Amino acid sequence: MPIEEIRICGTVQGVGFRPTVYRLAKACELKGNICNDGEGVLIQASGSKTSIEKFIHRLYAECPPLAKIDRLKRTPYQGKFDYDDFVISDSITTKVKTEIAPDAATCPQCQKEVFDPLSRYYRYPFTNCTNCGPRLSIIRAIPYDRDNTSMAAFSMCPQCKQEYNDVTNRRFHAQPVACYTCGPQVWLERADGKPITAAMFSMVDDIDAVCSLLQKGEIVAIKGLSGFHIACDATNEAVVQKLRDRKRRVRKPFALMARDIKIIEKYCILNPKERELLESPAAPIVLLGIREWGLGNGNREISSQEKFPAIAKSVAPGQNTLGFMLPYTPLHHLILRRMERPIVLTSGNISDEPQCIDNNEAKTKLNKIADYFIFHNRDILNRVDDSVVRVVNDNSKGNTQSKRLLTLRRARGYAPAPLNLPPGFKKVAPILGMGGELKNTFCLLQNGRAVLSQYLGDLENAATFQAYQEALHLYLNLFEHHPKIIAIDKHPEYLSSKLGKELANANQIKLENIQHHHAHIAACMAENNIPLNTSPILGIALDGLGYGEDETIWGGEFLLVDYRQFTRLATFKPIAMIGGEKAIYQPWRNTYAHLISDFNWQELEQKYSNLEIINFLESKPLFLLNQLQQKQINSPLASSVGRLFDAVAAAIGICPEECSYEGQAAIEMEALINNKNLENCEKNQTYPFQIKNLDKIYYMDPHPMWKALLNDLQFHVGQQIIATKFHLSLANAITRIVDLLRQKYPIDRVALTGGVFQNKTLLQQTTRYLSSLGIKILTHSLIPPNDSNLSLGQIVIAAARNVKEKS
Template sequence: MEQMITNPQQRRWRVNVRGIVQGVGFRPFVFGLAERWGLAGFVRNDSAGVTIEIEGEERALHEFVTALQREAPPLARIEQVSIEPLALAGERAFVIAASQAQAQRRTLIAPDTATCADCLREITDPADRRYRYAFTNCTNCGPRFTIVLDVPYDRANTTMRSFPLCEQCRAEYDDPRDRRFHAQPTACPACGPQVRFARGVGSGEIGSETSDRLDPLVAAATALAQGQIVAIKGLGGYHLACAADDEAAVSRLRQRKQREARPLALMARNEAAAAQLCIIDPAAHALLTSPARPIVLMPRRPAAPVAPSVAPGMQTLGVMLPYTPLHHLLLAEYAAAVGPARVAAIVLTSGNLSDEPIAYEDDDAAQRLEPIADAFVTHNRPIHMRCDDSVARVAAGGPLLIRRSRGYAPAPITLARELPGPILACGGHLKNTFALARGREVFLSHHIGDLENLPTLRSFHEGIAHFERLFDITPEVVAYDLHPGYLATQAALAMPIERKIGVQHHHAHIAAVLAEYGHTGPVIGIAADGSGYGPDGTVWGGEVLVATCAAYERVGHLGWLVLPGGEQAVRQPWRVAAAALAQLYGPDFWRLALPFTHQLDQAAWQVLARMIERNLNSPRTSSLGRLFDAAAALAGMGQIARYEGELAILFEQIADPWQPPYPMPLREPAIAGGPFTLDGLALLAALVADLRAGIAPAAIAGRVHHGVAQALVAACRRVRDERGLTTVALSGGVFQNVLLLETLASALQADGFTVLIPRLAPPNDGGLALGQVAVAGAICSME
């Protein structure tokens, strides 16, 4: 376009900036740059991002645009900058203009972000007017996603709209040189939300405020130090808290919450307290202290001062640092209450009963949590969207997300290529997330949870509607898992969207990795998990695929195991182990001199044996997750899984990593051109021989892990030899097992393979929706 100018030294540009550029201090940053370079014009928020018009010398305009991208605020994420020349307007000043709504909205909403250093200094400074104020924030930190109702991201479109700013806060809010300029959640003790402490009264309502005159957080800290359970309203919902080192309190919390064994998360006051609990390497430290502040799984110190019931049988602890001023203040008071002899850490777990979504509305929290909590810390800032804590660990030198939620969602994952149209992906049944996508942006949702009940399904539908409104996306295609029993699948099929695309579960796992890396494929995909619907009517879960986003071929898989009783075998791994022994040694396997067979309920097994014989509810499975379950059960980890994958998780915890591998041979296809198999039964036979020889469970666990890794390397070599492929994508819930992941990745890299490990989305079913978007987009692009 020809530039319209009257002065050859002067130019005027319109600069459109797209990305996470609202609610992160971007406009005052632009204002400061304009002042630095002596430019006139304006900046404003709109429904697409930020629009800037600048006028001045051409050299200064170029410097401005360069600095715009190099020096952006810490929470900003610039996706695109476009420049359009304009006619000179003769302006003399630069201003921040009012927001402007447009017909099509393309604004990105920032995730909730941990308290910044400046705000933390203020709440700990007795001379500051925000001293000890639990809702202190600025444009560099604080709530975003959980309070936003609509876009543009202005105060009137957040749950802070019911808190008019006082004179001092208004002055900060209106001053483009202040870091609280247009910080929508900003407030102070004079005009903002307030905390209160209340005792539970057994009535299904949160009780009256405590009669003592203590500060609410002092009262809460005292209650925690005395062994009470306290429900705490946070950013994205309620938590349940108790002292981390009080076994009676932790056991009582487990009993009331009906969470028998799954590890509980901890919040440590600071890095020093976290270091009392765990060994923190640099990569874990980076995760722990990042603005997202996830729960980080780290090796526990041998003498970590935590109650045994916090993480039974685990060599790791899940620890997070405070991420709101309320948490910082509460943990400081707790440290003062317990004194230096006790660790300044509390259990902080989701405020719910097991399998329910986290409570986030006050009335609902009163109903559901009052039977669990002895007291409540509440406040009057509404939460609009529930959002659980994220969970991560370090694997192969980088982050591995176990749950992507607070601190990460709803920041988009950017694709390498444009999608042909807007897509909704409904995800899976367990660890559900959904995704809405348009252009190159995939908005992977916060953690919804296991779609096992009506409240969680309602949360799923509410979340989709909220994302559609926020990002102005009306999907033209819906992608879903092939399993007909998944509630997410049933919801997708019932939606009034004409184009529906079913995506095979394990193909979606691999496509998610391809989407993250912008890889076109084909690649060797190793998809390993507990179960997924196989098009052949069997339960898949240990798959070797050759995959692109558009298509896949199953070239190999784990040899067949049997699931006596179907889903019951997942909850009772002894069934899979016993069936495997029957496959190996015949019906008299129970005569083997093993601790497992001595403990076996022979009457129960005989019923299952008849079921298998008659092929009644005994599906075949190629699941690597079930192979680990069987190995763990045989090695003495237990017979019943109290939560998903418990025995396999405990098996990883005890494994001695310096052990030789068990054999797991690659077997040629039974039918020419069919998939090869990896003989998991041979591995279990070697395990049984070691058990009979008295080999320790830790050594057995190490040999199983190395045997599986060695077999998967052999499978990749086979595919490389036949297809010439040298890139391997790893995904599926089994790869939450860091010992297996690191052993396999290292061996593959040493053998010349390029290994793609999921970093932006979980390898488990929390990442399925991303893969479903990638597959549906690729299929539609070919039409």
């Protein structure tokens, strides 16, 4: 009988892979063994050639739902073999090359058991199996065995141990397996420290009491799978506003959770792709279009039999979408069992700080926000935020009915699943990409794959920067990653860049400085599997800001790019950011800077004296602002399309004074657009942009756009129409400049990236227009277009340059 050694790499630990192998091996009458090690799983199998082939075929076909086989290698086995059956052996500690599975939402079988009074898992909030439950959030080392997780503190009872050791049971080697007898426990506390008695509520247990509290209008902090959340009744305007006031979160939308799809459908319109995402093991927050009656006050009648309360207006002010998710742990399912309406479920943190993960930390930081706490005693080792996604039309295929995923925040459910890099990157030395400053991630390149961290937030916040360093240390240890190169953003003041320099100097590691927008485009290329040694493509990177090669701020760039280098072909007209960073959060500064760049202010005052924006700007210290700009004091030039969006939004009256979060003005302006206005505006003339050729590159000049927009304001054209016309005009202007560039350069592919392309309308219209030219469009799907993708771009650029030096 032939004996083979079968090496399998991929997501194959903690996902029920070994029992599947065992079951199939027995069915195919093979002898041998399987074990976990640092590379994945290793199988030694003896049987007829036909039996082994059948085994391999069935292994691919019947792979567990959370598993993924990236590579399977078969070699003849020459060592000692003394197995007379097929067995599962203990894990072997070797050099780490395997993957860590993301946390996964509760599977249907576990859900059923949680609500089955005859099950020993009835109402147990930590019920899980190999098909669901915690992974990244509880792991401290590989291999993924119980001793290497926060479940090490809980010794299994005889019944759990029996299931854990039973290869025919779906809990076979499910590391977090536990029950009421031996596992973690949940309890309820008041924020003021006063005692709680069962008589205070009509409740089955402490978890059921949470539902009663939410229905009564209380605010509850919930320790979940990978961090604390704060919950309240999403239909109670007073309590939602109270939560905003306590959390100091002025207008940024709150995420929602509902018991089931039927409740979500009362408020939002779902297409099949959105439904699929909501019910997937990743269970992300999905941005959904709001039904006409879905957001408001009071009861809205939808039939003679059924009434339901509208979502409070303060849940998502200025939005036309709601971010919904379904319960993804037994705890959530149990809390919402009696809840007939959605709840707010927002991150348990003080605004801009990382989510709390420790009980004592939560008591200290959240006791002025929450009225009650639901705690448990299973430690969260790794903080992982909820992922956020939306569905967009895939216009690149010429079919608006085709839908695809656009990830806005990649975290729980997706990270840290690795990305297989395109051809050419397999034999590159290990590289660490440090990411940017906002929406930060870091990335490890090892063995031709990229491990992108979960979303970590904005490093300008001290607590977030500390959490970033802790997560980086954990990943380097988990994956035994010893970088030979560290790649950083060129911005000299980014904290991630400074830390990267310190690490490189301390460990004598080579440092690569990567331009911000080159990294954005390279990330898009890598996600779309563009080979390393490809011919240059055109990348369009539109965002808020990035440090340019000329030491100005870039943010509206057309670059001819390969993985090693780029040439800047076109940009948007640079406009001063008067006041520097203040311009990010005070949109009127951008409006004024654009207007005085294109017009004489005295003439504007005379011609448009009746416009609200002109009168608003006249109330500002214009003389001082002019001095700052003329003397170039804290007023860097920026070709930023993000700031152009802010300027237009403020001009039409959308939060002109101040934004409470980055990108608010642009997001609320996009929310004004509907399909009817898109169709109507396309039939009429849109705003013109002028394309100039200066210093051997093209400049997109918005001067004629501003003239037309101001005239529309003077003729009382509504916000919705102006917002729609601006989006269509920008997409049209981008297409015009691409058409111009392809007359000079061999352009047949265009990559769209940068935070501005989170804008669904701009992305879809630009893709549609460019596709009509016969150009292949590359966009993001699993990786966000925003600054979260910078670390991926950094490692592939550094890798390409390293390969070049070796050749």
